[in-house]
Amino acid sequence: MPELPEITSRAREMNKALVGKTLASFEIKQTQCLNVTERVFKKALLGATINQISSKGKWLLVDTSQGWLLINLGMGGEILLKTDGTLPKKHRFIIGFSDGSQLVINFWWFGYVHFAKHDQLQFHPIVGKLGPNILDLTFPEFKSILQKQRGRLKTNLLDQSKMAGIGNAYIHDILFFAKLHPLCQIPKLDESDMRSLFDAIHRELRMSLDKGGAFYELNLYGNPGGFTEKDIVIGYRDGKPCPVCSTPIQKVKTGSTSSFICPDCQKLV
DNA sequence: CGGGCTGTTGACTC
DNA sequence: AGAGTCAACAGCCC
Numbered sequence: 001m002p003e004l005p006e007i008t009s010r011a012r013e014m015n016k017a018l019v020g021k022t023l024a025s026f027e028i029k030q031t032q033c034l035n036v037t038e039r040v041f042k043k044a045l046l047g048a049t050i051n052q053i054s055s056k057g058k059w060l061l062v063d064t065s066q067g068w069l070l071i072n073l074g075m076g077g078e079i080l081l082k083t084d085g086t087l088p089k090k091h092r093f094i095i096g097f098s099d100g101s102q103l104v105i106n107f108w109w110f111g112y113v114h115f116a117k118h119d120q121l122q123f124h125p126i127v128g129k130l131g132p133n134i135l136d137l138t139f140p141e142f143k144s145i146l147q148k149q150r151g152r153l154k155t156n157l158l159d160q161s162k163m164a165g166i167g168n169a170y171i172h173d174i175l176f177f178a179k180l181h182p183l184c185q186i187p188k189l190d191e192s193d194m195r196s197l198f199d200a201i202h203r204e205l206r207m208s209l210d211k212g213g214a215f216y217e218l219n220l221y222g223n224p225g226g227f228t229e230k231d232i233v234i235g236y237r238d239g240k241p242c243p244v245c246s247t248p249i250q251k252v253k254t255g256s257t258s259s260f261i262c263p264d265c266q267k268l269v
Numbered sequence: 270c271g272g273g274c275t276g277t278t279g280a281c282t283c
Numbered sequence: 284a285g286a287g288t289c290a291a292c293a294g295c296c297c
Contacts, residue, residue, distance in 0.1 A: 002276090032291075058277075075276035075292090109292045110277075126278075151285055160278085168276060255287070258275085 002073045003058060004134065004165030005208035006217045006225065010079055011055040013220040014062070017081055018103070023048045023064065025096035033093065033107065035114040035124075044115050045069060056130050057164025061121070068116040070127055076108035081220040134165040135205055142198050146186060153189070154182035154254055165205065169214070172235035172260040174200045181268040182252075182259045188269060207231065235260050 002010075023045055031038050048066035055061060060079075062069035071079070080088060083101045087094070093105040093113055105113065114124065122128045131145070145163060149156045154175070157166050166174070175182055177200035180193060189197070208214060211226030218224055233243055238251035242262035250263050 030292090072277080074278080107292085108276080108294080110290095112278090155286085158277095256289090 002076060002213075002217055003167035003170055004055075004205055005170075005211075005227065006213035007055045007058050007060060007073075008135075008209055009213040009219065009225065011053045011060055014053040014060070014079075017220060018050050018062075018097075019052060021050050021101070022098040023050070023069075023095055024098040025094075027094040027096070028092075028113075030092045030107070033111055033113050035112070041113075041115050044117075056127065056133060057160050058167065059127055059130065059164075061127070067118050068114075068121055068124075070112065070114040070116060070124065071105065072112040072114075072126075073105075074107050074109055074111035076217070077106050077111055078104075078218045078222075079220060080104045080106075080218070080222055129161045130164045131160065131162045132164065134163040134201060135209075137163065139195065139198050143191075143194050146189070146194055146197075149186045151186060152182065152255070153180060153184045153186055154257075154259065156186060158257075166201065168257050169235065170204050170208070173233050174204045175259075176200075176234040176262060176266060177203065179265055181261065181266045182254045183268055234262060 026042055026046070028034065028038055034041050036044070045064060045066055048064035051063040051065065053060060053062050058072060060071040062071065073079070080103070081101060082104055088104060088106065090106045091104045092107055095103040097103070116124045116127070137145070146156070149162065154171060156162060157171060158168065174197070178193070178196040180197060208225070208227040208231070212219060213225035214227045215224045215229065234249055237249050238260060240249050241247070242249055242265060245262065245264050247262055247264040250261055252259050252261060
């Protein structure tokens with residue numbers, strides 16, 4: 001569930017709190033999250049100092065003096081900064097800093113903590129293939145990327161290699177505000193459809209970003225984001241009336257994921 | 270108690 | 284290339 005608003009918020013918080021800290025210890029409880037052996041990981045990053053934190057799509061990119069630390073929370077999880085020596089019940093990865101503070105990471109299911117050398121980020125098998133952050137695109141750039149695609153709209157918007165940042169939680173309201181069906185074929189979109197889609201993406205993601213992300217994810221200090229259930233209009237509200245036309249909202253299968261749509265406002269053409 | 274669902278990503282198949 | 288299926292793990296709901 002962490003998507004662009006949550007990950008971008010975490011990057012901002014980490015930039016304020018972690019720059020200059022030195023990585024002094026690692027406790028790795030789930031070694032499957034690594035892309036190298038535990039031994040190689042520790043050897044590479046122990047003693048490194050944090051320069052800056054940025055994000056791309058759903059990935060946190062930590063630039064250190066000894067290379068990149070790359071974090072993906074998968075289907076959910078927390079990154080908490082603890083300064084009092086206590087630990088939350090659930091933790092799978094702990095980074096101990098030389099000042100005694102700790103960055104405690106918990107994945108709900110499956111996440112990644114990867115290492116890449118300074119000049120090797122572009123060759124990382126996942127991060128190297130990510131498209132641009134979707135909020136960084138201008139409309140002409142967005143349109144140009146979309147026009148090169150075929151197939152179903154939803155599948156393409158979730159494909160992080162084209163544009164990075166949208167996941168299966170925010171997409172329901174985005175498509176509703178753009179009045180587009182998740183299964184609509186990309187070549188059928190006209191200029192005004194793409195404009196509506198672009199505007200809906202920015203509106204939705206920016207609103208959540210401004211609120212520090214969604215309520216179901218915690219920030220570095222354990223506080224939930226300000227984007228609440230009330231901010232969700234269509235998603236996860238099957239059976240409730242559409243706020244525009246009162247038609248009951250439907251939950252439909254779209255490939256391997258579910259979608260929530262207003263069957264009247266979002267016609268499949 | 271158990272079955273179904275969920276969210277990310279990639280691998281694999283047709 | 285597009286579409287479908289599955290696997291990785293945990294927790295919630297009915």
